[in-house]
Amino acid sequence: MPIGPTQVALGALVLVAIGFTWRYGGRDRWRALVADRFVYGVPWGTLLTVGIVVAFYLFAQGGLRHWSEPLTYPFITWSYLYPLGWLTAGIAHGSPEHLVANMTGTLAFAPIAEYAWGHDPTRRTATDANGDDTGLLGRPWFRAVVAFPAALLAAAYLTAFFSLGPGLGFSGAVFAIAGFALVTYPLATIVAVLASSGLQLLYDALTQPVVREAVERGPPAPPEWAGIGFQAHLLGFLVGVLLGIALLRRRSRRPTPARLVLATALFGLVQSLWLLVLPAAEDVFTLYRGAGVVLVFSLAIGTTVAVTGSDRPLPRVVPIERATRRRLAGAWLAVLVLAVLVGTVGLLVGDQPVLFGLGVVLLVATLLALPALPSVVPDRMLSSPLSRRQTAIACLGVLTLLVAVPSIPFGLTVVDDAVPGTGEVEVEGYAVTYEQNVTVGQDSVVDVDTNESETRRDGVVLVNADREISTVSVRSDLLEYAGEGSVDVGGFGWRETVDVERTGWEVVGNETAYAVDLEIDDETTRSFASDPVRAHATVDEQTFHVVPDEETFLLRVTEDGADVGETAIPSANETATVGDLQVSTEELDGVERVVVETDETEVQIATQERYAAETAAEELDEIEEP
Incomplete structure (x- = not known):
């Protein structure tokens, strides 16, 4: 990423703001405050955890060489029968934005949780000195660099293990950290919510100081909220709250009820804890926003009672014996x-x-x-x-x-060794192919309708029986939009990319005849070819079909149901003949079109398929031209 004057100015101003705050913000008071809970005043556990997660992204997922395209498939929670998946899913991420969002949340919330627990149990105040830890847990450095990071990683593993389907990311642990911080220091956690948003914006401003986009519909995709792991977030939050309650009870400390109920409600609303999503049908999702907001306020009240409630017995509704x-x-x-x-x-x-x-x-x-x-x-x-x-x-x-x-x-799911369709490319146990109306997904080993075994999809299918993977890697509508895609497969220490390309001809008066090719190591495999498509145009009672072949596209000519002949569609500005017809491909404004000619007639048969992504890129280039 080239560094421009905007990044330099922004970085300098951030350093000035930090220095100003440190100089005039009561640095001695803050130093004494954190030194009482942290070794040398540094939240080592938070920094070490962030370092582990970022290192996993850079090295295990290949983010160091492929920052924007990390390897993800081997690190997803596909099944309990694939332990590597759920052991790594909690610390793996799908994109730089995904990683940065979770790490900014960790940097905002984890120091509060680490502060609440403390590195040195012998330096607590008199109000929370009960039950000091002994042994290894009583040693500050062990608590800082072993126990606290282990607790955060355990939260990541727990939320990954109980993921509602394939999951990826540290967000479940982030919500567990936030839940723990919320019940121990409510107001500080709300400030951390603002800090997390600020850190995210600062990263965006540094990496993309100027953003220019054209007006477009964009590629087909489900709603943004449909891809969020709401169940892992809620589970992590509840686990964090329960652990925070245990710590407060051990320390004999309770926050102010009014602060806690308000902070919990605000956190739940701002951090989308109200997000309850269920699939309603194929490519249709239902967001229960109203029920989710009710859940947030119920959690706020229930959490406050659980933390600060009275120890008196439950009241009798009716005074009876x-x-x-x-x-x-x-x-x-x-x-x-x-x-x-x-x-x-x-x-x-x-x-x-x-x-x-x-x-x-x-x-x-x-x-x-x-x-x-x-x-x-x-x-x-x-x-x-x-x-x-x-x-x-x-x-x-x-x-x-x-x-x-x-x-x-x-999580109790398996896949068989069968690869749907033909024309697959195999890479170290992975099989990649393109198919239409194919069954994908895992079969459950228990009696539960996960809707996966009967899901029929179109697109690039990825299967690996050893890793219990069966999924659509590139949807057909996305491939139709962009014209190309890629599938990154691999494991620890290796990575291969299968490039996917769709080519086709839009036949006059009918659908598009297209083919999908897979390429790896400079070897191309035609994975899929659509059925022949007939053009509505005729010449001397002869009809025309565009036929995707094993390597190219053919133009087939028939008359009264009988084949007259066929030829490969010529390259741009070249011609071929079929019987008494001349077939040529002309290029006009960058678009190729197939034309059939006789001495008296010229008829257009098909035009080269154009992809919306290419059109949008051309429009953006025109906008950027001076």
């Missing part, structure tokens, strides 16, 4: 058991995925049964009645299970 309460609680539990049985029968009768549906039913029933448990559990099993705060914590725990457990069947 314990024996009566026990009977009512037993009746309520009996109703729940009956509901579970009815739900199970409904799953069996309706030919629904039993294991998946039964898991959801049991978890919901457990959540509804919590208020009745204190009345039916013997007194000797409870040291004290269930308090308001304990109830809220139990609800958060059950909600965490509700978010995590349904993802398990999506």
Whole structure:
């Protein structure tokens, strides 16, 4: 990336702003504050974690040589039967923007979480000095460079393991860090939200100080929010909140309720914790925005009660005797058991995925049964009645299970060795081919309808049975838009790129006849050729078909259903003959067109396929010309 005067000026001003803040912002007070919690006042765990994730992107994913096109397929959570995927998915990223967004979030939130935990447990204040750690966890350097990074990476592995389908990225861990920071230091976390946005903007300004784009529809793609791993975000947030509650209880400290409920609500709204998305049909997604906002405010209230709520027992709705309460609680539990049985029968009768549906039913029933448990559990099993705060914590725990457990069947998937279609290119266990209306996806080893095994797609299909990969790498509509694409395959220490190119002719009065070629190591394989397409034009009762061949395109001439002859479509400004017809390819304004001529007639048969991406690039070039 060339460095221009804008980047130099921006960098200088940022350094001046940092120096000004350090000089006039009470540096001695801040130095004393961080030195009390960090070794030499530096959040080593945060920096080391960011370094590990960035290093993985640069070296394992090849970002050092291919910054904008990292290797991703071997590092995605395709299946539990492919351990490398879920072990690396939490720290791998799909693009520089993806990496920078997660790292700016980590740099904003993780120092707060690291500060809350602290490097040296012997230097805590008197209000939170209870339960000092001993052994290795009592050593500041071990806490800074081993324990804290290990906790962050464990959060990444956890959210990757319980990913609802193939996942990639550190964002689940970022939300876990944010949840932990939020319950320990609410206001500082809200400030960190602003800092994260500022860091992201600063990176964009440094890397792209000037952006110029033409007005265009852009390539076909699902809504931006449909590709966000909302389930991993919510799971990470809940895990972080529960860990933060455990730390606060150990330290005997509670934040102000008003600050916590407001900060949690603001965080959830700004950071899109309300994002609830489900696929409705093929290429159709449903965003439950209203329900998501309700969830955010419910989380804010529930989290606040779980952190700062009273330890008094739950209030009685009606002042009744314990024996009566026990009977009512037993009746309520009996109703729940009956509901579970009815739900199970409904799953069996309706030919629904039993294991998946039964898991959801049991978890919901457990959540509804919590208020009745204190009345039916013997007194000797409870040291004290269930308090308001304990109830809220139990609800958060059950909600965490509700978010995590349904993802398990999506990880218990396999693929077979069969490669759909023909014309594939094989690279070290990977098979790449182009097909239309082909079944892709994994088959679940349990009775759960993941909608993957019956999904039929068009496009470049990537299959690797050893890695449990079966997916559409380049969609057909995207290839039709751009005319080309690429598939990067590989593993640790190696990488190969399969280039994909679509060529075609738009036949007059009909569809496009096209072919898709795959190229690797200067060897080209024609992976797909469409059916012949007939032109509506005729000459002397002769009809014409554009036919994609194994290597080129043919023009076939027929009369009364019988073949007259065929020839390869000539190159630009060249001619060929079929019977008494002359076939030529003319170029006009950069577009080639196939023309059939006789002594008296000239008819256009087809024009070279033009791609919207090329047109948009040409328009942008014209705008940039002085």
